């Protein structure tokens with residue numbers, strides 16, 4: 001993928017960027033000066049169809065951008081990206097391609113991995129999802145007592161859950177199929193017990209989503225749910241479908257009576273919402289056509305990402321700015337603040353997408369990374385966020401922010417204007433003012449009322465929150481994540497960092513099983529701290 005011995009931090013352009021970052025500390029480069037420049041908005045914003053990206057309030061000049069484009073060139077990002085979408089095995093540690101983009105390709109062109117056109121199986125799964133969702137909606141496929149399905153319980157975790165939850169929330173206004181969607185992700189029994197109080201088992205369809213079909217939490221929840229359905233006198237087989245990889249333990253074939261939708265090893269969990277992972281629940285919840293529109297939006301952003309030259313390439317420009325903020329200006333966190341409640345689950349999804357992909361310690365050639373890769377991502381919708389953690393954003397530790405604004409809300413507003421403005425106009429007044437306040441700051445004799453300013457943000461604007469635009473937004477963040485990894489020269493498609501904790505949990509599970517089967521089993525051989533916690537679990541209370 002990259003030449004052996006290559007390290008982005010050793011390139012001359014990296015050094016030039018370091019020196020430039022020093023220069024950018026000078027007062028004349030404070031954002032309150034930069035945003036006054038003529039043509040700042042036009043020169044530091046990009047538009048692609050319905051997607052507007054404004055980086056005028058980032059701490060960048062034309063020189064910064066030119067250096068960043070040189071960095072992208074040196075890192076050969078365009079070639080790496082084309083290799084990825086063409087099916088090369090860019091996930092080198094697992095010897096896999098990374099083809100989430102194929103899940104929303106409609107070009108009719110083949111995409112081959114190991115000589116096999118993956119589009120054939122992707123198209124087959126699309127047809128299967130369409131047919132299945134239609135049969136559920138018209139009642140041909142129903143529960144074991146003949147009741148139509150009205151509740152969908154999605155059983156899955158991490159990448160087999162977060163993207164679907166984000167999209168389902170974003171498109172709630174379009175969910176007119178009479179379905180209620182519930183997410184059983186956490187192994188915490190509160191999650192399961194709460195869902196039980198909300199569903200009618202006879203009209204409940206469970207979708208077990210797991211690429212590996214070995215994830216402990218998902219397997220435990222699937223078993224709990226199966227036992228519950230059986231205890232309600234239902235034939236559980238009629239209430240379950242699975243989404244899993246070919247040949248996994250969950251891929252039991254037609255004879256099992258459980259319909260299985262395949263996902264593929266060339267699509268990683270956190271990139272999988274446009275595959276059957278999102279497709280099965282979302283086509284039931286929204287209708288297949290709307291799921292398809294969502295795919296269309298993602299596809300259209302993919303084409304832009306593949307072909308737009310660097311200065312016009314929105315995901316690449318934002319990835320470069322992210323790297324500038326992180327590696328050169330020293331910011332270690334990034335907030336995602338949508339001024340649109342339907343996007344309330346965007347931040348948790350982007351959090352996994354970015355942090356699981358780019359939280360790495362070695363390059364693709366196994367060199368230790370000597371600059372940070374990946375930042376802490378968090379977020380909440382505005383204006384709520386303003387009333388929780390924005391104090392820190394304005395006067396405490398600074399962090400760059402992605403603001404997201406939607407021009408037309410999903411529901412038309414009535415005529416009520418509490419302070420002379422509609423609620424949506426009020427929301428926008430806040431969206432605009434926060435970015436300005438962070439950039440400009442405020443002088444004051446009183447130290448407690450002084451605002452340093454010079455705090456960077458970008459603003460993404462969408463015309464509306466249609467399925468197409470939600471698809472564009474998703475694909476934008478996916479491409480940005482991948483471009484960042486390609487610049488850092490890391491593999492964003494593996495996640496070995498999640499393994500160690502799972503291994504230790506396996507050891508502890510064995511100990512718990514031993515005590516469950518033999519009350520005399522001692523934890524005496526374990527370290528003091530672990531022993532304390534296990535004893536408390538069995539004692540059922542804290543020590544007196």
Ligand SMILES: O=P(O)(O)OC[C@H]1O[C@](O)(CO)[C@@H](O)[C@@H]1O
Nearest residue numbers: 158159160210211212215269498
């Ligand atoms: O789909 P699976 O195999 O159940 O995995 C669930 C999730 O667990 C992870 O491996 C992290 O623990 C994610 O990458 C993945 O999306």
